[in-house]
Amino acid sequence: MSTIVRVEDLHKSFGGIVVADDVNLSFEAGEIVGLIGPNGAGKTSLFNLISGVIPPDAGSIILEGHRVDQLPMHHRARIGLARTWQNTRMFHSMSVIDNLLIATRRYPGESLARILFRRRSVDAFRQEATEKAMVLLERVGLAEKMHEMAIELSYGQQKRIGLARALMSDAACLLLDEPMAGVEGQAYETIIRVIREEAQAGRAVCVVEHNISFIRDISDRTVFMFNGCVLASGSVDELTRDTQLTDLYFGGEHPQ
Amino acid sequence: MEYILTVMVLIGINVILATSFNLILGYGGLMSVAHPIFYAIGAYCSGLLAIHLQIPVPLSILIGAAIAMVLSFGVSLPSLRVSGDYLVIASIGFQLGILHVINNLEFTGAAGGLTNIPVLNEGPSRSLVFVLLIAVVAACAVLLVGWIVEGDYGRAITAMRNDEEAFSALGRNAMNIKIVLFAIGSGMAGLAGALYAHYFAYVTPEQFGIFTSAALLTMVVVGGAATTWGPLVGAVLLTTLPQAITFLGLPVSIMAPLQGVIYTTLVIFFLFARPQGLTGGSRGGGGLEAWSASAAFRARRRAE
Numbered sequence: 001m002s003t004i005v006r007v008e009d010l011h012k013s014f015g016g017i018v019v020a021d022d023v024n025l026s027f028e029a030g031e032i033v034g035l036i037g038p039n040g041a042g043k044t045s046l047f048n049l050i051s052g053v054i055p056p057d058a059g060s061i062i063l064e065g066h067r068v069d070q071l072p073m074h075h076r077a078r079i080g081l082a083r084t085w086q087n088t089r090m091f092h093s094m095s096v097i098d099n100l101l102i103a104t105r106r107y108p109g110e111s112l113a114r115i116l117f118r119r120r121s122v123d124a125f126r127q128e129a130t131e132k133a134m135v136l137l138e139r140v141g142l143a144e145k146m147h148e149m150a151i152e153l154s155y156g157q158q159k160r161i162g163l164a165r166a167l168m169s170d171a172a173c174l175l176l177d178e179p180m181a182g183v184e185g186q187a188y189e190t191i192i193r194v195i196r197e198e199a200q201a202g203r204a205v206c207v208v209e210h211n212i213s214f215i216r217d218i219s220d221r222t223v224f225m226f227n228g229c230v231l232a233s234g235s236v237d238e239l240t241r242d243t244q245l246t247d248l249y250f251g252g253e254h255p256q
Numbered sequence: 257m258e259y260i261l262t263v264m265v266l267i268g269i270n271v272i273l274a275t276s277f278n279l280i281l282g283y284g285g286l287m288s289v290a291h292p293i294f295y296a297i298g299a300y301c302s303g304l305l306a307i308h309l310q311i312p313v314p315l316s317i318l319i320g321a322a323i324a325m326v327l328s329f330g331v332s333l334p335s336l337r338v339s340g341d342y343l344v345i346a347s348i349g350f351q352l353g354i355l356h357v358i359n360n361l362e363f364t365g366a367a368g369g370l371t372n373i374p375v376l377n378e379g380p381s382r383s384l385v386f387v388l389l390i391a392v393v394a395a396c397a398v399l400l401v402g403w404i405v406e407g408d409y410g411r412a413i414t415a416m417r418n419d420e421e422a423f424s425a426l427g428r429n430a431m432n433i434k435i436v437l438f439a440i441g442s443g444m445a446g447l448a449g450a451l452y453a454h455y456f457a458y459v460t461p462e463q464f465g466i467f468t469s470a471a472l473l474t475m476v477v478v479g480g481a482a483t484t485w486g487p488l489v490g491a492v493l494l495t496t497l498p499q500a501i502t503f504l505g506l507p508v509s510i511m512a513p514l515q516g517v518i519y520t521t522l523v524i525f526f527l528f529a530r531p532q533g534l535t536g537g538s539r540g541g542g543g544l545e546a547w548s549a550s551a552a553f554r555a556r557r558r559a560e
Contacts, residue, residue: 109408
């Protein structure tokens with residue numbers, strides 16, 4: 001297995017609140033890592049640090065051999081990072097298919113000059129992106145919604161669109177922030193299948209989720225975070241057997 | 257007749273200004289109110305070049321527009337770091353700062369204004385020819401903005417306006433789009449300014465202040481932000497409306513503040529009651545969504 005993302009001694013604090021306290025982690029190709037911990041443990045902040053929403057105070061983030069911690073967000077995404085958001089963050093005045101098209105690797109509307117002078121390549125890019133978007137919508141079971149406004153779908157459906165959108169760029173690393181929130185029934189199985197397929201295709205996947213049974217179902221390895229620290233790593237069962245961790249998860253005290 | 261032609265020139269100028277402002281504010285969601293300063297830069301640069309360097313007027317107009325385009329970095333660079341209300345403040349600072357410089361320099365005519373600017377065309381039907389020219393330029397402006405905001409580039413602009421962070425996280429470069437929108441929009445404003453200067457032969461700093469920002473904002477909001485025809489409708493209405501009021505024969509002490517009252521009332525009314533403007537569909541609002549009370553209301557209701 002090769003390492004896709006390596007986080008080394010990553011540190012970030014906002015005033016007195018430490019959201020990443022010398023975090024060391026790595027995500028391997030083909031591996032699904034579950035990231036759990038109580039609210040405020042720093043799980044989403046870790047995603048924000050890796051994807052570039054917030055800059056780290058110290059430490060490094062290495063994506064497929066490139067150091068990316070100083071690069072702007074869009075640059076990291078192009079090298080191979082894709083993420084979803086806890087609150088879906090659909091482009092609200094756009095249709096589902098347009099939401100996906102934005103995320104394609106070779107975006108046809110990247111520059112006005114290109115649209116003006118390289119009509120044919122732009123058309124080809126759009127064709128390629130549209131086909132890919134259709135396949136992904138099919139996979140998450142929402143192909144029939146392609147022309148609806150993304151914001152008018154249910155929360156669970158938006159989560160699935162968010163997942164499909166993140167898959168548009170074929171990124172080597174997928175960071176999924178609570179993909180199961182609001183997702184029920186058949187869609188639950190669909191998402192598990194899609195995430196597994198992506199891992200099998202050689203991507204490194206990291207999932208933040210409060211639904212422990214989902215994490216147990218899907219993850220190869222689970223990491224427990226608390227107060228910005230990685231406290232433990234192992235299988236869900238190993239972690240849940242540790243009473244100290246379960247106490248912390250369910251509102252225990254800070255370990256002295 | 258001459259009066260009507262002059263009003264038509266003003267309408268044409270305002271269509272170009274409102275359309276280009278709509279590109280930045282309505283489509284781009286970039287909350288800059290400094291648009292009139294690029295109008296000023298175009299007017300002053302072109303006027304000064306024609307007066308002092310005897311550059312032929314058509315050429316100086318183009319150079320004036322180009323200078324406005326380049327100086328748009330003055331707002332587009334801050335827009336990379338701040339957005340929303342903070343960009344409003346940064347842009348006001350930029351606008352008033354440059355205006356202050358113009359107001360105090362000897363060679364721009366200071367507060368008295370720049371006079372004796374060579375006109376673009378002369379002859380008995382000078383105004384008519386100019387009206388036709390400005391109509392063509394205004395039509396090109398509307399078409400150019402329409403072309404920019406449609407299709408793949410327009411989709412990227414909309415996505416950036418909806419959620420810049422999510423947009424960047426998908427590998428798209430918001431910086432490029434902002435710089436391009438400001439450059440094109442400001443270049444068009446500079447062109448409008450240069451055309452104005454070489455028609456009226458006279459410009460003063462006070463034409464380019466916050467009052468003009470408010471007037472342009474009103475045109476965009478009333479017509480319909482992020483629509484193709486909205487700014488055109490807004491510009492026509494809000495250029496003719498003040499002219500119509502002058503026929504009421506009110507004393508100047510009432511007339512002058514009345515315009516400001518009408519503009520602000522219209523903006524507030526539309527943001528509350530009809531954020532999509534006169535021409536917008538059910539889902540309008542564009543970059544002004546953040547300011548629109550009813551859009552905020554809808555979003556909150558959805559969240560609950």
